[in-house]
Amino acid sequence: MEHVLRRLDLTSLPDDRTLRALLPRPAVDVEAALPAVAELVRDVRERGEAALVEQAERFDRVRPAAVRVPVAEIRGALVSLAPEVRDALETAIARVRVGSAAQVPPPSRVELAPGAVVELRWQPVDRVGLYVPGGKAVYPSSVVMNVVAAQAAGVASIAVASPAQAEHGGLPHPTILAACALLGIDEVYAMGGAGAIAALAHGVAGIGLDAVDVVTGPGNVFVAAAKRLVSGVVRVDSEAGPTEILVIADASADAELVAADLVSQAEHDELASAVLVTDDAGLADRVDAAVARRAAETPAAERVRAALTGEQSAIVLVADLAAAARVSDAYAPEHLELLTADDDALLARIHHAGAIFVGPHAPVSLGDYAAGSNHVLPTGGQARRVAGLGAATFLRPQQVVRYDREALAEVRAAVTALAAAEGLPAHGEAIEARFEEAR
Known part of the structure; x- marks a missing residue:
C-alpha cells in the first residue's frame, strides 16, 4: 500500500x-530571510509611504490608490457583506470576547507586614499594530482574534494592516475591511509583508501612521523575519x-x-x-x-x-x-x-x-x-517558551508599593546593609533620611 x-x-x-x-x-529558515528583509525594513523606515507603495507593486502586483484605507471604504465593505458571513463573524466576535475577557488577570494585593503592601495591577499598552495576512486565503477571523484580544485588554488605539489586493483595486480584501468595521476599527492600511511590520513599528508620518507599542499577527517567513528585526523597537508576539x-x-x-x-x-x-x-x-x-x-x-x-x-x-x-x-x-x-x-x-x-x-x-x-479561544499561536516549536495571542499580550504587570513609617523601620537595617554591601551608600541614606529628626 x-x-x-x-x-x-x-x-x-x-x-x-x-x-x-x-x-x-x-x-x-527565518535566519536566511533576514538580509533581504532588513533591506525592506530599512527602506520603509527611511522612505515611508514611497517604499510601501513600491513594495506593494513588487509583491502584491498592485499600486494602492491610498495606503491608508478611506473610512468610507471600510464602512461600505460592511454594507456589502453577505448576511450569513456577518452573522458568522458576529458569533465569532461574541465568543472570542468572552474568552479574551477571562484572560485579563485581576489586580492583586499582598500585605507582607502591617503597613507593608505590594499591589499588582495590569495596564494595557497605549497602541498596537495588528497584521492580517493575505496570500492563498482570506482571514477575517484573524482580524477578530487580534482586535478582540487587544480590546479586551483595554488598548485605546488600534491599527490594522493587510496586503493590498489587485482584485480589489489596491484595497485589502473587502471581508477584512468589513470585519474591521464590525469591530469599530477605522484605522486600516493597505500594506503587507515585512514592509507592513516595519511601518507599524517605526510609524510613517506621511500617511498619519503613528508607531505602535506592540505588533502581532500571523504571516509568512518574511513577516516573521521582520518581527525579529523590529523586536528591539516594539514588543512582538511569536514568529508565526x-x-x-x-x-x-x-x-x-x-x-x-x-x-x-x-x-x-x-x-x-x-x-x-x-x-x-x-x-x-x-x-x-x-x-x-x-x-x-x-x-x-x-x-x-x-x-x-x-x-x-x-x-x-x-x-x-x-x-x-x-x-x-x-x-x-x-x-x-x-x-x-x-x-x-x-x-x-x-x-x-x-x-x-x-x-x-x-x-x-x-x-x-x-x-x-x-x-x-485565539487562533494566533506559536509555531515551529516555539510553544515550548511562548504563549499564544491573548489579552495578556497587550498587558503589562505593574507593581505598586505602599509602606508606612513603621513598616519601613522594620526593614531599615536590611536595606542599608545591602546598599553598603553593593557599594551604593546613597541608597541607604535615602532610607535613613526618613528617620532623621526634623531640623
Whole structure:
C-alpha cells in the first residue's frame, strides 16, 4: 500500500534532543530571510509611504490608490457583506470576547507586614499594530482574534494592516475591511509583508501612521523575519510560520475524523504540517487511506497533497500513549488534538502546545473561528517558551508599593546593609533620611 503520509517509526524513543531533530518540520529558515528583509525594513523606515507603495507593486502586483484605507471604504465593505458571513463573524466576535475577557488577570494585593503592601495591577499598552495576512486565503477571523484580544485588554488605539489586493483595486480584501468595521476599527492600511511590520513599528508620518507599542499577527517567513528585526523597537508576539496540527490518537479514534482534521490544516499552505502520532498501526493505515481520499476530493487538492507529502508531515508510530506525549512535547505543536480512550489522562502528560483540542467534537477548525479561544499561536516549536495571542499580550504587570513609617523601620537595617554591601551608600541614606529628626 502506498502511503500519502510518510511513516516515522519511533516505537523506540531516543533522548529528547535527538527526538526533536527527528521530528517532521517544514524547511523554513527565518535566519536566511533576514538580509533581504532588513533591506525592506530599512527602506520603509527611511522612505515611508514611497517604499510601501513600491513594495506593494513588487509583491502584491498592485499600486494602492491610498495606503491608508478611506473610512468610507471600510464602512461600505460592511454594507456589502453577505448576511450569513456577518452573522458568522458576529458569533465569532461574541465568543472570542468572552474568552479574551477571562484572560485579563485581576489586580492583586499582598500585605507582607502591617503597613507593608505590594499591589499588582495590569495596564494595557497605549497602541498596537495588528497584521492580517493575505496570500492563498482570506482571514477575517484573524482580524477578530487580534482586535478582540487587544480590546479586551483595554488598548485605546488600534491599527490594522493587510496586503493590498489587485482584485480589489489596491484595497485589502473587502471581508477584512468589513470585519474591521464590525469591530469599530477605522484605522486600516493597505500594506503587507515585512514592509507592513516595519511601518507599524517605526510609524510613517506621511500617511498619519503613528508607531505602535506592540505588533502581532500571523504571516509568512518574511513577516516573521521582520518581527525579529523590529523586536528591539516594539514588543512582538511569536514568529508565526506555516500552520501545524499534531493529532494523538489511539485505536478508539475515528479515522475519518483524524483524516478530516489533518486535511483541514493542510489546506492552508503547501508548507503546512500535518502529523499523526499513534500507537496503533491499524489506525495509521485507516487514517492514511481516508486522507488519500479526502485530499483528492477537496477543492484545494493540489495544495493539500503538497503539504501532506512534504517532509513536514508524517504518521509517527510509537509504543504507547506515554511515548506519544513525549513526542508531542518534543514537537511543541501549534495545534494539538487528543482523540483517545482517556483524553484527560493523556492531557495530564502534556506540557508544550499552543492550543489543545480535546475529544472528537473539538476540532482545530473550531478554534480557528468560534471556540472562543485565539487562533494566533506559536509555531515551529516555539510553544515550548511562548504563549499564544491573548489579552495578556497587550498587558503589562505593574507593581505598586505602599509602606508606612513603621513598616519601613522594620526593614531599615536590611536595606542599608545591602546598599553598603553593593557599594551604593546613597541608597541607604535615602532610607535613613526618613528617620532623621526634623531640623
